[in-house]
Amino acid sequence: MASETVSKKPSFLAALNYLSLALMLAATWMVFFYAPREAVMGEVQRVFYFHVSAGWVGMVAFIAAAVAGIIYLVRPDKKWDVFSVAAVEIGLVYSLVNIVTGSIWARPTWNTWWTWDPRLVTASVMELTFLAYLLLRQSIEDPERRARFGAIYSILGSLTVPLTYMSIRIWRTIHPVVIGSGDPGAKGNFAMTQPMVFTLLFSLLAFTVFGVTLLWHRVRLGWLTERVEQLRLKVMGM
Amino acid sequence: MISTQGLSKRFGYRWVLKDVDLDAQAGEIVALLGPNGAGKSTLLRILATLSKPTLGECQIAGFSLPQQAAAARARIGFLAHQPLLYEDLSAEQNLAFYARLYRIKRPAARVTELLRLFDLHLRRQEPVRIFSRGMQQRLALARVLLHNPRVLLLDEPHSGLDRAALDVLDSLLRKLAKKGTTILFATHDLHRAQSLARKVYVLAEGRLVAPSDGRRRIPGSFSGVYSRALRAAQKGA
């Protein structure tokens, strides 16, 4: 049964809406006006802040989905399934933003929208894995089995997350590693100055808060869908 | 030997079984009557450990489900709708394979014995694919009995059988019951239920609607009770 808290929007969530908006606006302002212009790459480097932040939220969301999946298998409770699928959807959107912003940056820096670099490959594999997750869910009628299979596939799929994260650190790649040290052959590497670090940290914060807000809304939506389905069946007398 | 308390099963948002209290002693033959879609198969699948109840308790052959399902399996023989056989394998290969899974001692002798019992011995080498419905059903019954289960759960065991096979099956079931085997079988054939079972449960829309008959013989007017119970169930739902 959906709990009563579902029907009313919690005031904390309402507050989060405004906080996210404020943080995102502030982060955007910082990216364009506070962070200095990078000497070699120029304005396009500014995409870096959102690129990294989106990638971060995407990966965390996928991991969260897998953790919810583990909890579901141990203790089958609908709410973990609802959370898991919400996290996957959020993760997919953020990872897509990550890939698109990366592409925009790659065009002037690497001279191509796309290249088959280990990082780009692993990131797209991660995206495809979780698209397959949605397809899997879609093709199973029984909600309990759907939840169980979803949980297992999200756990299997989450293996692509560390692989994506580590890809620029273990393989030879042209993708820069700004945090930590990367391949000397990477193209587009740069050293961050103090304001750049601040801007990055702030956009990480903004994206995370925004991500949590979206996740919360999506979880609530999942609950409401559940509720509607139950009421529908009640009315139909099943 | 079989007992359930408040057994309920939900598929998705729909309850297919609701508060089923059922009880069968050792050596008892119990019939489970009900129209198609009443939940008979679901109930048997739960008792056979293939499915887990959403709510409620159930004990079978001295084990509680679903916690001790793995241990209970060795004592249960379950005949499903489908024969649960490999169509490309021969009758003999199918039984030999299951004999290996059930770790039966002297498997070859046991397989031959059952093939003879169900009159399949002459065609033991032929693939199940070319068997008629009745032959598949007989082979499926042989598979169920392979490991001498203490509890038999049979989902419409009579379907597809010809007269001779029906008689063989019924006398076999009576003999097994005398030896202490608990038998619960689902059917929608009222007469079959009456002639074979000492106790009858009626399931409609997932609920047991006719009270169990206790130890008494089923009265001749049972069909009236049955149809009234069904009507009541349909009205109540």
Place this chain on the structure above:
Amino acid sequence: MRLKRGLSLAQYLATVFAILRKDLAVEWRSRQLLAAMLIFTLLVILIFNFALELDARVRSEVSAGVLWATFAFAGTLGLNRSMAVEKEGKALDGLLLAPVDRSAVYFGKAFANLFFMLVVAVLILPMYAILYNVNLWHSGFLLVVLLGSWGYSAIGTLLATMAIQARSRELLLPVLLFPLLIPVFVTAVRASSFFLQGLELTYIWPSLNLLIAYGLIMPALGYMFFDFIVEE
């Protein structure tokens, strides 16, 4: 998971072996799968031949890739068939009713799938070697074939069991399987081509390690999850 309750390892292995033997018997009597896999494999190689215009210079570099792509496609045929056998007549329920550890069923099926992939490899590799005049007889390369096929079967069996219980199941399997397979696929191609180019072992070890790790992690996950996939 259920190894307690006095079920000895010998009994566990006996179950695994019984399942494997049963799958081989099914294949021996129907002879559908291997024939289909073989013809399919040859056709895929043929297609690659024209698509990539495999000439002497190119093929030494792409042989590993072509072979692994072929195995990956042929493998899904095997996985689908292996599960279809369990689905018709609902035989899988028969396995679940038996008093055996369900993970033993998983390993039995996985070994059967491995066996079929290796049979295809044994038949196709010499043929490829003759057709394209490349020497594939290299113990290291054969080891990679073994490891890669094992990783493939381990994850494939798990996902095929999942796919078979969903709608549009034959369609679903490659979609579920290939993203998770890419790590093992990429590594196997890399290791194979290193071996075929005769590189020093020190260059190849990282790839081999990855294959071994994959070949251990995937069966472990199968062992843990199979019960959840078949239960109702």
